[in-house]
Amino acid sequence: MPRPGLRTRPLRTRPLRARILRGLATATAAASLATGLAACGGGDSVTAASDGAASDGTVTVGALSNGAGKETVLTVAAVPSIRAELPKKVRDSGRLAIGVGALPAGFPPLAFVGTDQRTLTGSEPDLGRLVAAVLGLKPVLSNATWENMFVGLDSGRTDVAFANVTDTEQRKLKYDFASYRKDNLGFEVLRSSTWDFRGDYRALAGRTVAVGRGTNQEKILLTWQEKLKAEGRQLTVKYFPDNNSTWLALDGGKIDAYFGPNPDIAYHIRQDAGTAHPTRNAGTFSGAGATLQGLIAATTKKDSGLARPIADAIDHLIKNGQYAQWLSAWNLSNEGVDRSLVNPPGLPLDNS
Incomplete structure (x- = not known):
């Protein structure tokens, strides 16, 4: 999400994906998803053939989702003051490398391969694209297994993960967080x-x-x-x-x-x-229990300097109403937050 007798977040997150996919065995979306992954080659890490964002900052939320999301076109202008907060290396690269741990089978509505059998769609990739637009960066998405997504962060190959990662005190030993959704x-x-x-x-x-x-x-x-x-x-x-x-x-x-x-x-x-x-x-x-609101957060390598500008980008989307439109498109409005917090209190070390 160990609270006494409760599973750790990695174990709970992965069964979430399995539960969703078992329920989709006969669904068209699952069929398209499986075919799409086969087309990608089935490796441990796959860079999306299409990043799903236009150079003018236009992001089509819910695109290619086979009804899982409501297609909504949002145009997000870059914010120079927030872009200036980025580490120079990332700012100069012009790219935001976004990791999504959706291999091998995806987990709708959060992250899965779209009906074109190429593009990563879902609420998580879409928020990554929106944040990249605020930062004036081109989103470059890569799909990996859950474990290899973190390897990408550790190695610096990936700047940030948008992958339904719960903020925990244990993870904060290695990573920084910018919260964006309730873990409910x-x-x-x-x-x-x-x-x-x-x-x-x-x-x-x-x-x-x-x-x-x-x-x-x-x-x-x-x-x-x-x-x-x-x-x-x-x-x-x-x-x-x-x-x-x-x-x-x-x-x-x-x-x-x-x-x-x-x-x-x-x-x-x-x-x-x-x-x-x-x-x-x-x-x-x-999901954290009665005494703590669990939070899902963008995940960056510790001390990379990325958590604050990402949080500010999320806050900008909240203020402009585009965050609410993103949540609504994926039927997740009941997980909305008022603001993005950098390294908020997470699940304690003895139950995370």
Whole structure:
């Protein structure tokens, strides 16, 4: 996201991708994605054939996403005062090398290969492009495995990673962060349901909720189940072999809600919108637990001098409303932040 009994963020992040992809086994987007990766050659690191940004600062958010994102054209002017904050080497290069750890299979809606079977799309690459535009730099995206993305940062081959990386105190020993999104879990219910979760576990009394085994959200849900049991109330927890089975159970009224990663839910809500049983998000909860709001952050090599100008670029996008448009395009508005923080408090060393 170890809190006691909870997985570390790398382990939780990768199952998030696996859970999303299992639920996309028959989807057109997954088919296009698999073909696209094969076309790229399947190596450990692939530079995107198209960076998806025009030289005039125009970024088409949600492009080539097969419906995962709402295509939105944004024109972002370079800001000289923020560009001047960049380390001279990066500023003079005219490029921002952006790492995305989406190999081998991608993780929509966050990062995956688009329908042209070449371009990296998703909320993470799109924000990288927007930040590069503010900095007056050409975005150069490279796709790698999760582990090799960090190798790229360590070696200096990559300037910054936009890859759903959670800010943790352990990672801050090696990296600097500029936060840009809340790290949330969410509850998915049928759109017809009147139930909502507003942060109080007592709202779960009498409910039946599905969750993935061995996940951070399972540990949180089981903790709430024990609290309710001690209060003489019941929460029924259900498990299913994959997301398709979970969603069928939700459609059929066998469960009241699914508790999972918020981006996973955001993606499914958009995919399910035109079906007979559309769903909605009934509330979120910090993946870091009740006492700390987890944050997703742009990740740079420690002391590289990049975190501050990237944070200022994100703040500029927030002020201009383009950040909100980016979130909305990917159905992630409930993960928005008021400002980008450089190295904010992260998950503690004993649970990160």
